Structure formats: structure tokens, C-alpha cells
Amino acid sequence: MTTLAPQAVVRLGTRPSPMAMEQTGRFAQAFHACHPQLTLDIRKITSEGDAHRGPLSQIGGKGAFTRRADTHLLDGRVDATIACAKDLPGSHDRAPGTAVAAVLPREDVRDVLVLPVGHQPVTLAELPPGTRVGTSAPRRAALLASLFPQLVPVPIRGNADSRLDRLDHGRLGADVMIAALAGLRRLGFADRAGEVLDPTLWLPATGAGIIVVEHRADDTVTGGLLAPLTHPATRILLDAERAVLAELAGGCLTAASAHATLDDTGRVIVRAAVLDPAGGPSVRAEASGSTEHAAEIGRRTARALLNAGALRLLAVTHE
Template sequence: MLSDRPALRIGSRTSPMAMSMARTVADQVAKFADVAVEHVGIRTTGDQWMGDLSKLGGKGAFLKQIERALLMGEIDVAIHAMKDVPGDVPMPEGTAFAAYTARTDVRDVLVARKGSPYASLDEMPPGTRIGTSSVRRKAQLLKHRPDLHVDRIRGNADARIARLDEKGEFEALVLNRSGLDHVGLAHRASEVLPTEVMCPPVGAGVVGVQCRTADTAICELLRMVDDPVTRTHVSAERTMLHMLQGHCNSPIAGHAHTTPDGQLSLLGMVFTREGGRFAYSQEWDSCERPGELGAYVAADLLRKGARGIIDGIPH
């Protein structure tokens, strides 16, 4: 199907985690087609900036250069962590997510400093400094433990852990479990945080594979690696996110899953940045109606005050 192409060019960020995601997609493509694959690393504005992401327009700073390379024909496929894809910015015309990889573990973990006497969140004494890159995590940490001191720390997961161990600024970090798997650091997790304590972001654990819709052969190939269950879950979550129209500083969490009896469940939460106020909704519907479920949960959150919470947080 793609034998005339010298290589399928897969573009991603240059972080170890993003490159691992790209290799995963390449390995899956290789199961369905005998096609050479070339990885194109793209250092994005978000990767180069160590300040507050809101000053660059939010998580979209991780996408712009990669999507531009796709539109300009410099790459054939763009790889994105779906948790970094904004809900209030439309996709570039002529592109689509032809595949979502099967979802990995969505849970966050506590990574304690080497030599720390504490191994769990509940063991941390009042005033303990915890580091995280996410306003969603900060809000939920402070909702659960308002006596902690939570500060921002940016950078790749391996660099953050090295800083944790070497500088002693923090007693622990909160990171994504599957992300640690990607960079070979899963052993550093001292506690897995249940979703009741730390609801994941929309799109957690999912790699989105974007291509130009005009490249029909590539679209068809990528559809072979698409996971339909994950697509259903992501559709529900992203419909909710889109309808909430949160900006990059909005702590919004959402997680869809299929229940043992075959129902589609969606949990959505919106917080103030310090976790003092929040709106919560969980509803169920048929797995054939992810968009309807996402819209219903968003509407329920808005009825419970989500709009005021989101609008009250500075951009």
C-alpha cells in the first residue's frame, strides 16, 4: 500500500517520552505494512521554555511546530500525547487523528526524593514541598491535603527526578505512571495515587496519531493501529473538554472507562487552582453515545458552577 514511499516520516517532540511514543507507533505500523519509518524529532517552543506555559498560550506550545511540519509536508505523521492537546483550539483544517493507541495506565504516582523517610502522600508532614508541572495536580493535591506546599516544576520526567534527588527543593514529585514506564523510571514510584484522589487529565495515557486527510493511503494504514475502545473513551472526554472551553490554566480533569456491565462512564471535575472550590459530575450512557455523554457531563458541570470557576482563573 505504501511501497512507493521511501519512508514514513513520523514527527514528535524530542523528549525521551515523546520519542518512546513515536517508537511505539512505528512498531505497530510495522505489523501491518512493510514500510520504512523515519523518526523526525522536533524541538517545540514548549520544550525550550521553562517558564509558565500560559505565557506561550498553554499546552498548544507543544503542538504548533509539529502540526506546521505536518501541514508543510515535512513529516507524514504527527505524534501527540492527547493530554497535551487543547480542547479550545480547533485542529488545523485538512488534518485528523487517524488513530489513538490503546490507553496505558492513567494514574499519577508519588516519586519520593532519594533517602526520603516518607513513601506516601499521607505520610508527608504539613508544609512538605511537593513539585508538579500541572495545575490539575496542584488543585487536587491541595483539595486532598491543603496543608502541603505545592510548587511548579517543569522539564522532562528524568530531568525533574534528577533535580528532586540532587537539589533537595522538594520532598516528592507527582508524575504520570505510564510516562515513567516510557523512560524506564517506573521503579521510582513510591505510591500509586488512586483516581479518587487524583483524577487524570482528559486524554491521559493515549497517543494521538495525526495525519493529513488528503493522504488517504496513510490514513488507511493508521486506522489499522487505531484502538476503538480508546477512541470511544477519548471522544467522550474531549467532547466534555470542548464544551467547557477551559483555557490552559483551567484545572480540568476527566476520565471515561467502560464498566464491567458494558456501560460507558465519564467522570468530570473542574477546580480552582488551589482546590478550594470544585464542580464534580459522573454519568453513564451506552458506548455508542460517547459524544452525547460528554456533552451531558459538561452541561451538568456548567450547571454546578464550572463556568464561574473557569472564568475566575486568570489566563
Template sequence: MTQSLPKLRLGTRGSPLALWQAHAVRDALLKAHGWTEEAVEIQVIRTTGDAITDRALSQAGGKGLFTKEIEEALLERRIDLAVHSAKDMATTLPDGLHLVGYLPRADVRDALILREGWSLEHLKPGAKVGTASLRREAQLRRIRPDLQVSLLRGNVQTRLKKLDSGEFDATLLALAGLTRLGMEARASVILDMADFLPAVGQGAVAIESRQRDLAVDSLLVPITCPATGLALRVERAFLGELDGSCRTPIAGHAEIVNGEIRFRGAVLAPDGQRYYEIVRHGPPNRALELGLAAGREMRAMVPHDIIPAA
């Protein structure tokens, strides 16, 4: 490390999954730069989203609830970098901050965890399914409108504990989170993306820094995955043109295939009974434009009772 940067401080939430992500960034930095363990410090910061467990994020203020206090610490220079789940981030960042790095993306698919059985079809009519995601709820209702979907907040372990205790018959979680925690065996079935398109940013670890902090940003160059960055540029632009506040069921996924960006986005009515989809391809150097155009086209397609007019 240089004398001007004696210790790099990473800010993160304190859940087991958030800590896994922060340690993954820390380990990548240590390996890339040949540093000793003392060179990077992880600071746990409790966020508003961690404190609110009795209602959906859409009712409490949206995505920024999981990043607000961490971003404040970054702006106040109490930390040097913030490590987030990309899907938790608002599409508009606070002035003075930007996304500067992404780890290689994990599997983006959702997993269904059942208390009994091994497929969605095994859920009895009226079974109680817990989720905090409007997107997952709408996609589930689209296929199984007979199910009872209720709010289930908390970290992965908390949700699985409530499932095991019999409070719920099933829940849906990101496969990436289960895998990172060594709990992928809990997945009863990995859901097909044809029916369960993931959240924007799902499976990606995002690293945020202060703008014009070039010394810090340069440290992330060797650990950043360009393909993940391009995919998230498309997805976040798409979401930003719609409603990125968690109040509308929105899904989107981009990937680089044979040198081309392939993007699929979807918007659903909350009850899942109306579904709108868009598919677009384009060159990587037009990632931002592709996402923005897809978002504008989707907004023109979706009725105002689902996404209010801009």
C-alpha cells in the same frame, strides 16, 4: 510500501518519553504491515513548549505549545503523521488536521514521587512539591492545603533530578510515563483516582494526520485501539465544552465497561477548596454526545470565577 508513499515520516517532540511514543507507533506500523525498518522515519521537531521552562503553560499560551510546530510541519507536508501525548493536545485542532489513531491506553493514574517516605501523609507540613499541572496542584491542595506547591517544568528525567538534588520534597507524574521509560520503581505511591482523577487524554498516544489523506489514514487502521478512541472522544468533548487551555484545573476519565461508556469529570478551584464532579454512563455510539452533555452540565454547575461564562 507503495510507490506513492516510499517512506512514512513521523513527527514528534524530542524528549525521551515523546521518542518512546514515536518508536511505539513506528514499531506497531512495521509489525502490522510487514515493513522493514527503513519504511518509517522519525523526525524530531522542537516545539515552543520545549523552549519555555520558566513559567506554567497556562501563562504562556496553553496546550498547543507542545504541538504547534509539529502540526505546522504536518500541514506543510514535511511529515506524514504527528505523534503526541493526547493530554498535550488542544481540543480544537488546526483546520485541515484530525486525530486518526490511538495506541492502546496505558495506566491513567498519577504517581507521587517522594524524596523521603512512602505516602502522601509522610510529607511534613510545608513540604515543597513541584508540578507544572494546575489539576495536580489543586487536587493536592484539596487534601493537603498545608503543602507548598511550586512550578516544576521539564521532562521526566529533569524533574526527578531536581527532586533528587533536594530542590523539592516531592513531585507528581503520570504513571504511564514512568512505566514507558522503565522508571515505574520511582513511584512512591500510585494515587487513588477517587482523589486524583487524571487529565483528559492521560496515558494515551494520539496520532494526527491531514484530513482527506486517505492513503495515510488507512495505514493506521490495524494499529488503532477503538476503545481508547471512544474514551478520548468523550473526554475531549467534555474538556472542549469547558476551558481546554490549561487555565482551569479540569480532570476527566472515560472507559468502556461491559459495553458501556462510563465517564467521570471534575473541576476544581485552583486552591482545591471547591470541587465539582459529574458522572455519566452511555452507549459507545453516543460518545461525543455524552461528553458534550457532561461538559455543558458541568459548566452550568461551576461558578464563573472558576470557569468564566462562555
């Protein structure tokens, strides 16, 4: 078990991308406000996903963004790691030994259409047939196939800022692209958001808009330092959504969505769907209950999906 002396240094691993560094900076401010006597040593870890320029399916999906950080954490080179929740593989796809210590307040979960600079404002529905829409997410590609079959999803890679630059200069390989509104805001590019897509139709990513900090499961000292930084309501939502993913044995290459909300009475509502990559009907389910049982509600939602035939779609959504 790790022990921390007074005035200790907590080593935090993060990807070096501009977005990762922005969210790390915000976390660092909260950490210093909570623990002014401690030093936060930020260690940049270049992931396999950052270095690879081909399809993520070639290197195991978005787990490529976390495997190297997990290794640094589990072998003791860092005490904690920070990541977007939507990039975290399910527990069935990760080496054991990590645990979520801090969950930051949820940001906007919605996706947006992004157009090249100077393009006349337009919605997805108004784009000409054959327009190439850039996205690396199977969920988004499946939604395009279902809601806008006249459009053509094409895979794109790179950090958000580089994607914007390549889109504006005609080097992205796509005419327009889909991006997370929260990510654009983090980078100061909120003005690039075109049509904001209705999350009741354009289903959000599991864990969308949530930043998590993880530690070694047996390091109770670091866990205790990080826990006070958790936003309780967001932790409930994350636990419910991640439980859906785990029960489905899904991952970042699965065309699926799990989205949890809290109603006016404080109950958690979980809505989830497994999508057809070919654009056919999705399988959907919903469950609700006490926030004390958020994870079980997520599992119950996932079991309802499986009972409704989602297994057939899951078999074709893993690349």
C-alpha cells in the same frame, strides 16, 4: 490530497524527549508489523515547550508542545505526528486541519508521589506541613489545595528524566514531585513510584495514558494506513473525554478532569470535574450511555458541569 506509492515513506514528526522517543519507538514497531512494505521516517521536532524554561502560561500552555508539530504537519513537512493525548489542546485552541488517525491502547491513568532517592517511604498525607510538591499541572495543584492544603505546590519544568535527576540532587526547587505512573514506566523508572494516588480522589488528567497519532484531515491515504493501528476501546474513551474538554472550551491550563471508563455491559461512563485552584469545592458531573455515542455523552457531561456552576471556576482556572 496526498498519495502514497508502493514502498512509500511515511514521515512521522515527534518531540525529541526521551519519553516521546520511547512512545514513538513502540508505535514504529506496531506500524512496521502492520505495514512491512512501508518505511517510517521519524523526524524530530523541537517544540516551543521543549525550548522554553519559564512557565508554560507565558507561551500559551501545553499547546506549546504541539503548535510547531502542527505547523510541520499542515505545511506538508511530515505526514503524521505523535503525542500524548493529555498534551493536545482542544479543537478550539488549534489551527483546523488535523485529525486523529491512530489511538494506542490506554496505559495506567494514575499519578504517583515521587520522593528523592534515599527518602523514607511516605504518603502525601504524611508529608510535613510546608513540604514543596513539584508539579506543572493546574489540575494537580488544585487537587493539592483541596486534599492536602498543608502542602505547597510549586511549578517545575523539564522532561521526566531531568526532573528526577534534579529532585535527587536537590536542584528541582521542590522537596517531592507528582508524576504520571505511565510515564515513569515508559522510561524504565517504575521503581521511583512511591504512593500511587487513588484515581477516584486524585482525579486523572483528560487523555491520561493515551498516545495518539494525527494526520492532515484531507490526507485520506495516510489516515487509512494509520487507522488499523487504533485500539477501538481506547478510541471510545478518548472521544468521550475530548468532547468534555471541547464543550467546556477548556485547555491544558484548565484545572479540570474528564475520565471515561467502560462498564461490564460495554456502556461508556464519563466522570468529569472542574476544580477550584484555591482548594474549594469542585463541580462534578457524570453521564453514561452507548459507546456509539461516546462524544455526545462527553458533551452531555460537560453541559451538566456548566449547569451546576462550573463556569465560575473555569473563569479562574485559565492562567
